[in-house]
Amino acid sequence: xxxxxxxxxxxxxxxxxxxxxxVLAPDPDVLPAGxxxxxxxxxxxxxxxxxxxxxVCDAPDVTSAARFTRSGTQAAPVLITRERCKLxxxxxxxVNSGNANAATGSQGYQEAARMQGAAAMTxxxxxxxxxxxxxxxxxxxxxxxxxxxxxxxxxPQLRADGIADLQRAIMTTDLFEKRASLEVTLPSGPVVRxxxxxxxxxxxxxxxxxxxxxxxxxxxxxxxxADLLLGVCVQRSFxxxxxxxxxxxxxxxxxxxxxxxxxxxxxxSADELRFGEALDALLRHLALLIVRDGEGSRRIGRVTxxxxxxxxxxxxxxxxANSPLVKTALHGGDPNWGRxxxxxxxxxxxxxPLPVDVSIEGVQVCVAGEAIPFDEGDLAARxxxxxxxxxxxxxxxxxxxxxxxxxxxHEYIRINAEYTT
Amino acid sequence: xxxxxxxxxxxxxxxxxxxxxxVLAPDPDVLPAGxxxxxxxxxxxxxxxxxxxxxVCDAPDVTSAARFTRSGTQAAPVLITRERCKLxxxxxxxVNSGNANAATGSQGYQEAARMQGAAAMTxxxxxxxxxxxxxxxxxxxxxxxxxxxxxxxxxPQLRADGIADLQRAIMTTDLFEKRASLEVTLPSGPVVRxxxxxxxxxxxxxxxxxxxxxxxxxxxxxxxxADLLLGVCVQRSFxxxxxxxxxxxxxxxxxxxxxxxxxxxxxxSADELRFGEALDALLRHLALLIVRDGEGSRRIGRVTxxxxxxxxxxxxxxxxANSPLVKTALHGGDPNWGRxxxxxxxxxxxxxPLPVDVSIEGVQVCVAGEAIPFDEGDLAARxxxxxxxxxxxxxxxxxxxxxxxxxxxHEYIRINAEYTT
Numbered sequence: 001x002x003x004x005x006x007x008x009x010x011x012x013x014x015x016x017x018x019x020x021x022x023v024l025a026p027d028p029d030v031l032p033a034g035x036x037x038x039x040x041x042x043x044x045x046x047x048x049x050x051x052x053x054x055x056v057c058d059a060p061d062v063t064s065a066a067r068f069t070r071s072g073t074q075a076a077p078v079l080i081t082r083e084r085c086k087l088x089x090x091x092x093x094x095v096n097s098g099n100a101n102a103a104t105g106s107q108g109y110q111e112a113a114r115m116q117g118a119a120a121m122t123x124x125x126x127x128x129x130x131x132x133x134x135x136x137x138x139x140x141x142x143x144x145x146x147x148x149x150x151x152x153x154x155x156p157q158l159r160a161d162g163i164a165d166l167q168r169a170i171m172t173t174d175l176f177e178k179r180a181s182l183e184v185t186l187p188s189g190p191v192v193r194x195x196x197x198x199x200x201x202x203x204x205x206x207x208x209x210x211x212x213x214x215x216x217x218x219x220x221x222x223x224x225x226a227d228l229l230l231g232v233c234v235q236r237s238f239x240x241x242x243x244x245x246x247x248x249x250x251x252x253x254x255x256x257x258x259x260x261x262x263x264x265x266x267x268x269s270a271d272e273l274r275f276g277e278a279l280d281a282l283l284r285h286l287a288l289l290i291v292r293d294g295e296g297s298r299r300i301g302r303v304t305x306x307x308x309x310x311x312x313x314x315x316x317x318x319x320x321a322n323s324p325l326v327k328t329a330l331h332g333g334d335p336n337w338g339r340x341x342x343x344x345x346x347x348x349x350x351x352x353p354l355p356v357d358v359s360i361e362g363v364q365v366c367v368a369g370e371a372i373p374f375d376e377g378d379l380a381a382r383x384x385x386x387x388x389x390x391x392x393x394x395x396x397x398x399x400x401x402x403x404x405x406x407x408x409x410h411e412y413i414r415i416n417a418e419y420t421t
Numbered sequence: 422x423x424x425x426x427x428x429x430x431x432x433x434x435x436x437x438x439x440x441x442x443x444v445l446a447p448d449p450d451v452l453p454a455g456x457x458x459x460x461x462x463x464x465x466x467x468x469x470x471x472x473x474x475x476x477v478c479d480a481p482d483v484t485s486a487a488r489f490t491r492s493g494t495q496a497a498p499v500l501i502t503r504e505r506c507k508l509x510x511x512x513x514x515x516v517n518s519g520n521a522n523a524a525t526g527s528q529g530y531q532e533a534a535r536m537q538g539a540a541a542m543t544x545x546x547x548x549x550x551x552x553x554x555x556x557x558x559x560x561x562x563x564x565x566x567x568x569x570x571x572x573x574x575x576x577p578q579l580r581a582d583g584i585a586d587l588q589r590a591i592m593t594t595d596l597f598e599k600r601a602s603l604e605v606t607l608p609s610g611p612v613v614r615x616x617x618x619x620x621x622x623x624x625x626x627x628x629x630x631x632x633x634x635x636x637x638x639x640x641x642x643x644x645x646x647a648d649l650l651l652g653v654c655v656q657r658s659f660x661x662x663x664x665x666x667x668x669x670x671x672x673x674x675x676x677x678x679x680x681x682x683x684x685x686x687x688x689x690s691a692d693e694l695r696f697g698e699a700l701d702a703l704l705r706h707l708a709l710l711i712v713r714d715g716e717g718s719r720r721i722g723r724v725t726x727x728x729x730x731x732x733x734x735x736x737x738x739x740x741x742a743n744s745p746l747v748k749t750a751l752h753g754g755d756p757n758w759g760r761x762x763x764x765x766x767x768x769x770x771x772x773x774p775l776p777v778d779v780s781i782e783g784v785q786v787c788v789a790g791e792a793i794p795f796d797e798g799d800l801a802a803r804x805x806x807x808x809x810x811x812x813x814x815x816x817x818x819x820x821x822x823x824x825x826x827x828x829x830x831h832e833y834i835r836i837n838a839e840y841t842t
Contacts, residue, residue: 073766105791138759338559370526
């Protein structure tokens with residue numbers, strides 16, 4: 001298994017164009033001003049790879065925001081961070097891979113608290129300003145001694161250009177890195193920086209999906225602005241993807257703003273709009289990389305659903321994105337649109353006969369629930385590309401949503417059925 | 422592809438024992454008294470296999486009951502049957518395989534009506550006592566002329582021992598037949614007969630899951646009793662299985678009672694209880710055969726969930742049964758119970774920390790959300806059998822449910838991704 005080093009695809013011009021005034025940073029390994037990071041191998045991953053990481057913001061007046069999995073079986077680090085950390089003032093983040101510290105009960109909770117305390121001492125910040133993240137196998141106790149040793153080792157290695165080390169510390173079955181650094185020229189003149197590192201491939205062998213994302217900026221944001229922007233952008237990115245429809249015990253996204261650029265993003269200003277667009281593009285880019293890296297994924301899809309009833313629009317989009325039939329058809333380059341109609345019907349029970357419209361790559365195949373003639377050869381060719389667009393119309397209008405999803409192929413089975421513990 | 426002929430596994434003593442007073446009928450190809458059936462090849466299946474079937478009850482005072490998919494995109498035959506057929510007095514059932522007549526709009530609706538009318542003329546019963554069923558590819562117009570020709574051909578072949586022909590007419594990707602005939606000795610003395618034929622393998626290449634089930638008895642039942650018994654038994658059988666979590670556009674289950682035995686099942690009698698137990702065992706047996714025949718299925722699982730909140734118990738059971746991670750682990754013979762905790766947490770969002778208990782094949786692995794030590798070699802050996810039991814405990818008690826599910830392996834991907842239209 002490869003622990004990173006692969007090259008991630010670039011920004012997708014089709015689905016995530018870079019907004020006006022936003023460019024890729026020329027030095028992608030360098031964090032925004034005010035941050036240092038690092039990662040070391042501490043013996044948690046059986047492979048011996050990098051597995052403990054640390055991010056610290058040197059600004060005492062840091063602001064931050066965070067979002068977590070809604071799982072009923074949240075991992076210990078999620079519980080600790082939610083309960084014992086000031087989420088609007090996170091100075092440091094300690095993370096390990098190779099063990100999710102989930103389904104580990106009170107012992108796991110104590111180990112997560114130990115990670116928080118050790119990280120606080122390592123970088124000299126208050127314990128309640130340290131967030132804790134883990135990713136890896138579920139149901140195995142985490143050896144906190146290894147994490148503490150890792151923190152001792154990582155301390156002298158924390159540096160402004162530590163992004164690559166941090167990225168390696170959070171990767172598990174990821175085949176390529178998921179990170180990007182942007183420079184944002186604000187309408188009022190100054191330039192601020194925005195960087196993010198994510199992980200997730202739908203699965204962690206031998207366990208399952210976890211996504212983490214850490215975002216740093218040198219802009220100054222109020223805690224309210226940070227929370228608002230992160231909330232909106234997570235909803236439009238990590239909340240709109242599916243590799244296998246499985247919610248993780250450990251999902252965590254954290255935004256930290258150092259203010260080290262001296263540039264303040266004022267609420268409801270043109271600067272905030274531009275900054276928000278950049279954050280949106282950054283997180284959507286990383287979210288798409290996670291979908292693209294879904295195990296065995298050959299191509300990815302986007303389903304867009306429009307209609308007059310918001311919850312139905314959402315349910316239909318999720319049902320299509322999570323249907324193993326739609327996913328296998330996508331994998332096989334098969335324009336089998338009957339499976340889309342089936343998934344929509346399953347999502348919206350007791351509504352028959354439902355007049356649903358379906359188009360694939362702009363070719364309409366079903367109008368008001370009825371098959372219409374189309375050029376099958378043309379459509380077959382269109383669904384053989386790297387990504388496929390599905391558009392579904394339900395009765396009425398006013399609501400629209402989208403979900404990005406990976407396909408389902410042999411590699412998924414191989415990784416999840418044939419690698420046994 | 423094989424269109425039937427394979428031998429189905431017998432009754433599973435573990436999950437579906439035969440009730441007291443119930444035995445397998447010695448002549449399994451013979452319908453209960455009062456019924457005739459047949460099937461012919463009418464050119465709808467590209468393979469040239471048997472694809473049009475007919476069942477007729479010769480008793481004018483037949484009683485019946487039916488259950489249908491709740492899909493919002495119900496196929497035309499489902500719509501026609503629900504709207505234009507007396508569901509408590511179904512004399513005949515016409516069925517075709519090779520085309521689902523779904524997503525076919527008004528033209529499909531007319532073809533389904535034509536099937537109903539042609540079948541009524543073929544067997545000389547009123548049109549509103551004919552049910553129509555289809556199974557096969559979605560989104561392709563059904564050639565009703567072929568069905569009508571098939572009905573002409575099947576008419577002289579209708580016979581009391583026509584079960585095998587009928588079975589072939591409803592099979593698609595099924596690798597083996599799914600039927601059984603029982604003799605039920607009632608506590609009051611007489612013997613009645615009960616037979617059923619089902620189809621379903623989770624998928625229909627190149628389309629998807631459809632299940633059909635036809636049940637006949639020579640007992641006399643009131644329409645109310647038929648409806649009550651079918652409703653309860655469908656809920657405990659076909660409603661409790663999952664191959665891939667995908668609801669079909671065409672699912673239909675029909676029970677017909679000819680009364681030709683002269684034996685009446687009185688409501689709330691010991692006879693009704695015995696008869697109900699037999700019907701329950703019959704439908705659960707066929708439901709398990711569908712799960713066992715899920716494409717690529719190597720082993721099947723049963724998840725039982727107990728707890729104090731009915732909807733949560735149901736949600737957790739469905740989430741485990743439909744999780745691709747649990748299914749791939751089952752396929753691989755991997756006792757990866759962290760995936761079960763994850764699926765439960767996903768089903769019950771915003772309840773963390775949830776004290777969930779998990780046992781696999783009687784080995785407890787997680788107590789109140791915390792991993793406990795167990796003999797890993799012993800458990801690994803236990804999950805390598807043909808079927809695996811998962812037991813989940815949620816807080817509280819008073820509710821219990823179960824779902825039977827197939828695993829997820831390479832054959833599923835091969836059939837659904839690699840056979841392109």
